[in-house]
Amino acid sequence: MTWLVMAGCAVACLGSSMVPAQQPANPDVALAPFAVVADQKGDLRKVADDCLEQLATALAAKGVKVARLQKLDERTLATAKPARWAMLGKFERQKDTISAELRLMEVATGDEMRSYFHTSADPKDMAALGGRAADRIAVFIKEQRSAK
Numbered sequence: 001m002t003w004l005v006m007a008g009c010a011v012a013c014l015g016s017s018m019v020p021a022q023q024p025a026n027p028d029v030a031l032a033p034f035a036v037v038a039d040q041k042g043d044l045r046k047v048a049d050d051c052l053e054q055l056a057t058a059l060a061a062k063g064v065k066v067a068r069l070q071k072l073d074e075r076t077l078a079t080a081k082p083a084r085w086a087m088l089g090k091f092e093r094q095k096d097t098i099s100a101e102l103r104l105m106e107v108a109t110g111d112e113m114r115s116y117f118h119t120s121a122d123p124k125d126m127a128a129l130g131g132r133a134a135d136r137i138a139v140f141i142k143e144q145r146s147a148k
Helices: 002-017 044-061 074-080 123-127 129-147
Strands: 029-031 035-037 066-068 085-094 097-106 112-120
Touching: 029 044, 035 044, 044 066, 044 085, 044 097, 044 123, 044 129, 074 085, 097 123, 097 129, 112 123, 112 129, 123 129
Parallel strands: 029 066, 029 085, 035 085
Antiparallel strands: 085 097, 097 112
């Protein structure tokens, strides 16, 4: 009987950890892990994920509502609804240099609204791209809200 109770608790705990975090009712921007290309060293995924976290944190601090998705690309852009915009990104290594492209897309049309490019050999500098882009994205979204 004891093992049955313990097994039930383990299943309940596992199930609760798999529930996605609370999403805002009307998100402004949908975010998903950025694409990673040519990651022979195996460290580029961490840089891309750090950039995404800095972007999400900075946007939230500026009053932009963010929805988190597990996957998002140009073909699946419609899954970002009800968010009006979605951020797509790609990180790539070329020799000892990392390059990144972040694109703010309008979900309804697939149009690229803004793009941000950066290249550096410093992984921390590349991760910081998220915070820098968030400043401009927040301004753009506030302008769009007031234009309605």
